Amino acid sequence: xxxxxxxxxxxxxxxxxxxxxxxxxxxxxxxxxxxxxxxxxxxxxxxxxxxxxxxxxxxxxxxxxxxxxxxxxxxxxxxxxxxxxxxxxxxxxxxxxxxxxxxxxxxxxxxxxxxxxxxxxxxxxxxxxxxxxxxxxxxxxxxxxxxxxxxxxxxxxxxxxxxxxxxxxxxxxxxxxxxxxxxxxxxxxxxxxxxxxxxxxxxxxxxxxxxxxxxxxxxxxxxxxxxxxxxxxxxxxxxxxxxxxxxxxxxxxxxxxxxxxxxxxxxxxxxxxxxxxxxxxxxxxxxxxxxxxxxxxxxxxxxxxxxxxxxxxxxxxxxxxxxxxxxxxxxxxxxxxxxxxxxxxxxxxxxxxxxxxxxxxxxxxxxxxxxxxxxxxxxxxxxxxxxxxxxxxxxxxxxxxxxxxxxxxxxxxxxxxxxxxxxxxxxxxxxxxxxxxxxxxxxxxxxxxxxxxxxxxxxxxxxxxxxxxxxxxxxxxxxxxxxxxxxxxxxxxxxxxxxxxxxxxxxxxxxxxxxxxxxxxxxxxxxxxxxxxxxxx
Numbered sequence: 001x002x003x004x005x006x007x008x009x010x011x012x013x014x015x016x017x018x019x020x021x022x023x024x025x026x027x028x029x030x031x032x033x034x035x036x037x038x039x040x041x042x043x044x045x046x047x048x049x050x051x052x053x054x055x056x057x058x059x060x061x062x063x064x065x066x067x068x069x070x071x072x073x074x075x076x077x078x079x080x081x082x083x084x085x086x087x088x089x090x091x092x093x094x095x096x097x098x099x100x101x102x103x104x105x106x107x108x109x110x111x112x113x114x115x116x117x118x119x120x121x122x123x124x125x126x127x128x129x130x131x132x133x134x135x136x137x138x139x140x141x142x143x144x145x146x147x148x149x150x151x152x153x154x155x156x157x158x159x160x161x162x163x164x165x166x167x168x169x170x171x172x173x174x175x176x177x178x179x180x181x182x183x184x185x186x187x188x189x190x191x192x193x194x195x196x197x198x199x200x201x202x203x204x205x206x207x208x209x210x211x212x213x214x215x216x217x218x219x220x221x222x223x224x225x226x227x228x229x230x231x232x233x234x235x236x237x238x239x240x241x242x243x244x245x246x247x248x249x250x251x252x253x254x255x256x257x258x259x260x261x262x263x264x265x266x267x268x269x270x271x272x273x274x275x276x277x278x279x280x281x282x283x284x285x286x287x288x289x290x291x292x293x294x295x296x297x298x299x300x301x302x303x304x305x306x307x308x309x310x311x312x313x314x315x316x317x318x319x320x321x322x323x324x325x326x327x328x329x330x331x332x333x334x335x336x337x338x339x340x341x342x343x344x345x346x347x348x349x350x351x352x353x354x355x356x357x358x359x360x361x362x363x364x365x366x367x368x369x370x371x372x373x374x375x376x377x378x379x380x381x382x383x384x385x386x387x388x389x390x391x392x393x394x395x396x397x398x399x400x401x402x403x404x405x406x407x408x409x410x411x412x413x414x415x416x417x418x419x420x421x422x423x424x425x426x427x428x429x430x431x432x433x434x435x436x437x438x439x440x441x442x443x444x445x446x447x448x449x450x451x452x453x454x455x456x457x458x459x460x461x462x463x464x465x466x467x468x469x470x471x472x473x474x475x476x477x478x479x480x481x482x483x484x485x486x487x488x489x490x491x492x493x494x495x496x497x498x499x500x501x502x503x504x505x506x507x508x509x510x511x512x513x514x515x516x517x518x519x520x521x522x523x524x525x526x527x528x529x530x531x532x533x534x535x536x537x
Contacts, residue, residue, distance in 0.1 A: 012083035014115045021045045022126045031134045035060040038104065038127045045123060046090070046116050048106040052078050055094065055102035055131060078107045087111035092124035096132035121276045175205035178297045181263070182290040186211065189265060189301070192273040197228045206279075211419035214256060227251070231262050231274050234476070235296060235514040236534065238262045241285030243460060259285040263295045267302035268320065275301060288442065292512055339387070408437045411444040412471075415451055419469055422455055432470040435478065438537065446513050446533050447471065447478045453506050454482040454529045462486025462527060477534040488521045506531065 021041040026197050027523045035053045039062040042051040052075050053060040070078070082091035082105050087185035090112050094102040104124045109186060112120075113434040169455075175187040186207050187277040188200035197220040199211070220228040221390035230236040239250055241259040255278065262276040280286045410434050439447075451471060458467055464486030503519065510517035510531045520529040 014113070014119050017045045018119045018123060021123055022075060023121075025126060025130050029134065031055070031131050034061075034130045034134050035223065036126070038123075038130075040108050041385075042104060042120070042123065046106045046108070046112065046120060048108040050074065050078050050107045052105045053094075053102065054104070061123045062332055078105045079103070080106055084399060090117050090120045094124055094128040095130070095496065096128045100161070101131065101404050131318065138369045165535070172205060174301060177386055177495070178275065178294065178301075179205045179277065181293050182277050182286065183281045184261075184286075185279035185281060188215075189275055189278045190273045192232060192271055194221055195219065197232065197273060208387050211256070214254070232264050232271050234534070235264050236292045237514060239288070239291050241280070244285070261286045261291050261294055263291065263298040265298045265302055265305075267306040270302075270306075272302055272305060273300070290507065295512070405441070405444050405448060408439070411435055411439060411448055413504065414448050415469070415471055418448075418452055418455055423469065425459060427458070427464055428466045428470045430466075432468075433473065434472040436473065439478075443478065443533060443535055446509065447480060450506060450531050451480055451482065453509075454480070457503070458484045458486065458527075459481070461489075464526065473535070475532070477532050479530070481528065481530045483526065485526045488523045488525045490523065491519055491521050 021044065024041055025037055026033065028034040029066045035055050038061040039051045039053045042048065042053070043062045043064075049064045049072060051062045055389050057462070059070075061075060063070055078089060079091060086107075088109060088111050089105065091103055091105040093100055094104065104120065104127065106120060109367035121367045128531060171189055171501075173190065179185070179187040184206075186205060188204040188207060190197050190200050192198075197218050200207070200215060204212075218228050219226060220232050222229070224230070224233070226235075227238060231238055236317055238251075239261045252258065257278040259280045260276060260278050262274050265272045265275045271535040275294060277290075277294060280290070290306065337516070356465040402410070402417065404413040404417070405408035407413075412435050415433060416431065419431050423429050451469065455467070455469070458464055462484045464484035467482065467484045468483050469480075471478065473479070504527065512534060513533050515531060517529075517531045519527070
């Protein structure tokens with residue numbers, strides 16, 4: 001009996017440490033902080049002398065000598081000992097969305113108990129979930145920051161003095177402003193004339209004669225399929241960074257730059273040319289958020305150019321800028337609300353489902369009979385709870401970002417999985433897919449998010465019994481159509497309501513990608529959502 005009490009006390013002690021560690025981990029912020037905190041918590045959770053968290057080939061280490069990180073040979077020895085089956089080392093894999101993202105390992109002089117080994121495995125699962133959540137949150141914050149910068153671009157451009165300057169000074173100041181927002185060493189305006197894109201106009205930012213000498217006029221036509229024509233006339237967003245696969249990999253070499261982005265420079269329907277930024281100051285090169293900011297900059301530059309050339313229409317043009325500025329500020333406010341809402345939903349679902357099941361599993365583990373034969377019924381219950389937890393986490397991760405999207409054919413697979421989830425809720429579905437396998441990841445992610453958002457609206461609001469989902473290629477892009485036989489609504493009354501930001505997200509996401517969006521609905525007549533996303537991003 002004394003031995004049983006000692007064993008039970010030891011298990012309770014491990015569970016108490018595990019609960020404390022998981023609670024502390026939930027307070028960590030970005031992925032680096034999560035990984036570093038996890039290494040520190042592992043050391044305390046297992047009372048080890050060494051702890052390692054490996055994520056994306058980066059190592060976060062802790063040792064009893066807190067001031068000294070582990071050397072590379074020490075890290076290798078910790079993992080090697082665990083893989084040899086040493087009783088004094090433990091390793092657990094980090095998995096998120098069904099994929100391995102890293103591993104954790106601990107070591108000490110004395111052997112680990114079975115309870116401590118299971119605690120490491122459970123904690124590793126929690127670390128993987130926390131890392132995945134932190135990464136998604138960081139992505140959402142980057143999108144929010146991009147919208148903030150877009151508003152600042154519009155404010156900066158709208159405040160540009162349009163009198164008392166010659167054109168060269170005007171564009172030089174404008175280019176320098178854009179370079180600051182996207183972190184570029186060089187920014188140029190290429191002007192369009194007679195179906196040719198001419199060398200940049202005077203007034204670029206950060207350019208020298210040697211660089212300008214490499215720039216030559218190029219063909220640019222409304223029906224052209226070359227890079228310049230697609231950017232100028234088809235609103236293609238071109239982005240290339242050295243070391244990344246890119247369709248036009250010769251562009252960087254020809255220009256002699258490490259990175260480049262270019263977007264259409266236009267004033268309404270009038271095509272003026274393109275705006276290009278080169279040589280990002282950031283180690284990773286230009287990001288997708290930079291392209292969004294430059295898109296807004298290109299649009300804004302077109303508007304102020306129109307102001308310079310049309311002084312007789314100055315008042316009307318200023319009003320248009322004010323409206324665009326107001327619309328972007330409203331979008332920023334709404335997108336901030338969406339981000340906060342998604343954070344709360346993610347935390348709520350994690351707490352109300354997966355974490356509660358983990359707590360129930362811990363309680364069941366605590367009830368296992370110490371010594372002698374283990375109660376099979378309790379073991380089965382623990383296994384069932386852990387399986388349910390895994391399924392809940394998988395669904396939650398899938399809704400944030402399906403792992404299959406990373407593969408070339410992953411878009412179709414992810415859409416099928418999302419439709420299956422919809423069918424499990426009792427809604428009959430018809431699916432039509434016709435998609436190529438060589439679509440780039442940005443387009444795959446954008447299209448899936450549009451489809452998932454539309455299906456989510458059906459689940460939450462429509463009360464439909466049948467849904468038709470069609471995702472096919474047309475007109476150089478992807479067309480998605482989601483139709484349901486639900487209760488419908490008055491579109492004008494629903495689009496901007498605080499509780500229905502999904503429709504706003506669908507529209508703005510399509511427009512920012514250079515695509516289009518349309519929604520049709522009437523009370524009692526169901527809803528039809530259609531979007532088109534260009535492939536050439």
